[in-house]
Amino acid sequence: MAPHEKALFAIFGLQYFLDDRKAALKLMDTLNLSCRIKSKRDSGKFCTPVYSLAKSAFQRVIKSNGAQQWLKQHRYVRSGLVWLYAHDLRLTPPNWIWLKGVDRTLFYALHRANTTKGFIEGAGVVAVARAEAEAMRFGLPCPEPCVDEAVEGLRRDMLSLGLIWDEPQPDRDRKRRILTNWSLTDDILPRTPATDNEF
Secondary structure, three states: OOHHHHHHHHHHHHHHOOOOHHHHHHHHHHHHHHOOOOOHHHOOOOOOOOHHHHHHHHHHHHOOHHHHHHHHHOOOHHHHHHHHHOOOOOOOHHHHOOHHHHOHHHHHHHHHOOOOOOOHHHHHHHHHHHHHHHHHHHOOOOOOOOHHHHHHHHHHHHHHHOOOOOOOOOOHHHHHHHHHOOOHHHHHOOOOOOOOOOO
């Protein structure tokens, strides 16, 4: 897990796995306040929390039985965090606005976790989290995401809305062959045989 993922996991896990909302809110506030500390680590800029403040909470959460089960049920950390956040934790996304500069995809995925708002940047993460949740509900193994089907589904949806046109795709290999198998001197400027009576 990346440092920002560990920090969010500690916040969400304190409330979800250990039922300690007070500690979760305190950790969230501490991380937010640490964004106001300028240091060499951030090149003198504000906005990145001191992730080490969440280390002890992370260790406490990761040792819980619920967290161990969570690790087995989710293929990706991002989808697991979205799944956790979707359990009505009542921790609003503006409380971690710093995440937008660190992991924009996760930021928008968390915004969309349990709402009907649509942000395309986090759509893939939310879709994987929902697929994993359905697999858990039916007692199935964790599914592997298939990107080809997702891209084709998005294309069909955009076609039905009239956002794109169904045009045949160009033969990129043919275009590549044309671009690489020609010579300016041989194909464009034909050479004439040299004669002895030139200058």
